[in-house]
Amino acid sequence: MLHVHIISRKQAKALGMKRYFTGEPCPKGHVCERSMWRECLQCKYEKDRKWKRDNADRNKAYQQAYQERNRQYFVDYNRFSPRADAARKRRVKLTKAGTLNIDDPLFMARNKARMKHLRQLAKQYEEWTGIKFEVDHIVPIIDPNVCGLHWYGNWQLIPMKLNRLKRGVITHELAA
Numbered sequence: 652m653l654h655v656h657i658i659s660r661k662q663a664k665a666l667g668m669k670r671y672f673t674g675e676p677c678p679k680g681h682v683c684e685r686s687m688w689r690e691c692l693q694c695k696y697e698k699d700r701k702w703k704r705d706n707a708d709r710n711k712a713y714q715q716a717y718q719e720r721n722r723q724y725f726v727d728y729n730r731f732s733p734r735a736d737a738a739r740k741r742r743v744k745l746t747k748a749g750t751l752n753i754d755d756p757l758f759m760a761r762n763k764a765r766m767k768h769l770r771q772l773a774k775q776y777e778e779w780t781g782i783k784f785e786v787d788h789i790v791p792i793i794d795p796n797v798c799g800l801h802w803y804g805n806w807q808l809i810p811m812k813l814n815r816l817k818r819g820v821i822t823h824e825l826a827a
């Protein structure tokens with residue numbers, strides 16, 4: 652976490668921050684931010700993940716209860732967010748053009764098969780080159796400017812490092 656500046660708990664607290672970072676490793680050796688309760692965030696993440704694994708049923712029930720409680724929020728979000736709106740418009744446009752049809756089981760099967768194929772290909776590439784590849788959305792799904800769709804016309808295999816670099820530098824021209 653090189654981008655995190657060293658800041659003591661006291662300083663962070665004075666600034667009203669929720670985390671601090673001393674650069675000192677935790678007892679498990681993570682050099683990571685700490686919460687105001689002095690908990691290493693990597694340890695917390697691992698602990699939470701373990702809890703979710705060990706308590707899968709309770710976790711599922713909890714998630715469902717959470718969604719139930721906030722149902723209206725999710726409904727509104729999906730209906731009114733600009734991102735969801737942009738995705739909907741693109742989906743309608745592509746569906747009209749006949750390139751995308753999520754109601755067609757054959758299309759969805761093809762979509763799934765392509766993803767499986769690309770993932771296998773990514774593994775093959777990695778064996779050949781020693782570089783990790785992953786499936787990339789050419790027009791990103793999550794981006795402040797554009798909204799891509801999850802279908803095979805929008806997928807490509809690129810090295811993972813490039814994919815990470817690409818994030819946040821997309822332009823409007825690319826989305827057109």
Ligand SMILES: [Zn+2]
Pocket residue numbers: 677678679680681683691692693694695
């Ligand atoms: Zn730790």
